[in-house]
Amino acid sequence: MSEQQGFSPQERRASFTLASIFGMRMLGLFMIMPVFALYGDSLSGFSPLWVGIAIGAYGLTQAILQIPAGWLSDRIGRKPVIYGGLALFAAGSVLAAVSDSVYGVVAGRVLQGSGAIAGAILALAADITREEHRTKAMAIIGVCIGISFAVAMVAGPLLAAHFGLSGVFWATALLALIGIVMVRFLLPDYASKGQIRDVTAAPELFGRLLKDKQLLRLDFGIMLLHLSLTAVFVAFPLSLVDAGLVREQHWWLYFPTLLMSFVLIVPFLILGARRNMNKVLFQASILVMMVALVLMAVAGSQLWLLVVAMVLYFTAFNFMEASLPAFLSMLAPAGGKGTAMGIYSTSQFIGAFVGGVAGGALYQQLGGAGVFLLVALTMVFWFWLSTGMANVSRVRSHILPIGVKIETESARSQLLQRLMALPGVHEALIIPDEGAAYLKVDGNIFELDQAKRLINL
Template sequence: MSDQQGFSPRERRASFTLAGIFGMRMLGLFMIMPVFALYGENLVGFSPLWVGIAIGAYGLTQAVLQIPAGWLSDRIGRKPVIYGGLALFAAGSVVAALSDSVYGVVAGRVLQGSGAIAGAILALAADITREENRTKAMAIIGVCIGMSFAAAMVAGPLLAALFGLSGVFWTTAVLALVGMIMVRFLLPESVSKGQIRDVTAAPELFGRLLKDKQLLRLDVGIMLLHMTLTAVFVAFPLSLANAGLVPEHHWWLYLPALILSFVLIIPFLILGARRNMNKLLFQASILVMMVALVLMALGQGKLWLLAVAMVLYFTAFNFMEASLPAFLSMLAPAGGKGTAMGIYSTSQFFGAFLGGVLGGALFQQLGGAGVFLLVALTMVFWFWLSAGMANVSRVRSHILPIGVKIESESARSQLLQRLMALPGVHEALIIPDEGAAYLKVDGNIFELDQAKRLINL
């Protein structure tokens, strides 16, 4: 039992277990980023271009398969898809660990990315949690993903120093197996609710959402953000080594920089939410990232300047990584958040792949400084693109089960009109096949209990 506002024990266990599984998988994907350029030199075929491809290769298969994997989980269940995805991730890790060539590592990374379980995990979280607790469950998963990136910046250099590059991949294989054990013994059983439009994509909405200029700005933004991330980590570890910081001590810079960046973004997140300054602060973050990239280019051989640049980079990155999904949630139409998030995530993973390829190609031709400067130029384009962003306000989404099945079109139309008449309701959508009403509301004035009473009359 639990109070109305809190998690039940079942919801709490499911939320933290799913967050742990998601986080361990992302940890495995991220750990290679700060070390591959340094520890892959003995691999057959090693070159800056192939470094970039290896770092970003997972993003290509992830981008292609994550929406279909979510649809598959609607048909065959969440757990089979999660088991299969973790098995593919483990297999890819083993392929990479046993490879003596960069081409084998790339094949392993491609296989890792094919274990696209993000959609199934989010859908299972939605299946198990009540609507009033779903946002909290998703937030726990999101925090765990952020923590996994921070942990990867520390664990990657430490593991590579102790066990070599293959040791990093063997660790990711073990993490995948631990994830499968967690699915088996810690995840509560659930009945799949099929498609839940706040977490899974609806094919009929793709055309409409791809034409939405506000959502398209967010999709391009997350693509550019993750393009910079993989491009930076093609070159930055070598810049640190050239500045005199031995590879096994790189985490001495990454960990304090990440901690400081998390501290720095908190007041800005609060300020943006309370003062309706989201757009202004977001554009400021783009400029901060551009400055950080220029400092990286100027800081070749200067460890203190590289450290300052990384603090600025992580601060801007973490602010935008937290802000973009929130903007998307506010801008997506009622019943369209899952589809919008599917397109957004596909853009994110494609950006990771693109950044790896471009970063490797640029490093091969222009060196590290050239990578940082040319990526900085993309921030100019992003800043221009962001000028047309809406300054989103306090908009929230709700999914309400319809207590009585509504057979006739006229009855559904009447219910829709009554919902739209409630204070604070911007959009309402009734999906008879799901037995649910999707609402977009102003969180300052909307009363959830009033809507529930209306729907269950």
């Protein structure tokens, strides 16, 4: 394959650079989760409620700002927004590192979350890659996010054991500064393509997508998934201590359980894709997560049972984290993926915030078992919600630049009719201002080259 046809060195370097920046930022956000309940007790104002608020606080500002930050990157460019977001993240990390009260740490976490650069990074990845390789670039970013979570579960306890809680925050500040250097020296300046509806949100689509019951199921799903995550990590580290595992050794548990969970989900991801069993495996994962939470609640001082529970929880969590964005991509209408993803990501961050606050409040009133059991009840609701979910198939999205003139409504209508007549095309949308056609197709029978020839007649 020629360089023109394949993933070019420039595209590859830029994709891995952006994925690394995204991953380091998420690493900084996640590292606090397994350690704050254990190492924050020296802070004034410390309580289980404030533990939860500190863990989930970043989600509040992320939820509020991530869509506007994406829009801002359309207007002033991607790199200025990324620079500003990383600077805010570094400032929040420093504030948390030097604080001697839990309130200062919460303020730092809120400031960390205000550096909402996800939309700008994804938009820049779309700017620098050709359409036929965009999915590959987004997959690289997605893999880095998953790796960052796994690394955070090990690196957080290790850093806290050697350098204390402030050391974790200083490390996150350093990661942000490294990210700024990477943007400066590893990413050439690219001309922004403006709004790209596959990665940025279109305001006029919000009303329509918020009424789509299938997409709303996914939005509620990611909200409940991250609600469970932040709530669990208010209580689970303390459960490990009660079971006799000293806090300096917690990474011994997280590392093998995460590794095992990644191995376990691979056959299920393959099975879901090849046998069209996505819905069955999705619902099974909800049940597995519910069982894991119940085991956490009844484990008491039995460390082995907590280990089993965590393997089950991480396996289900990682399967959901990988599957939900794929389902959303399949279900979002042509030209609406960026908007659907914006609503989805906002739901995720709301879940992280609510889970932290609720987990802290519940732990203060009911203890760890109460947290786990009540979060398990949310899984029951999620399972009921999932019964109406469509069993998504092999649907793919494509953006094609239009090489023909469509100056009139009649010309646009004719081109749309021709596109819809192609085998495998489910939806087609032409945006004249962007000079692009958005297609949603059946990947089994759609021929991309045929569509390109039609559009470039």
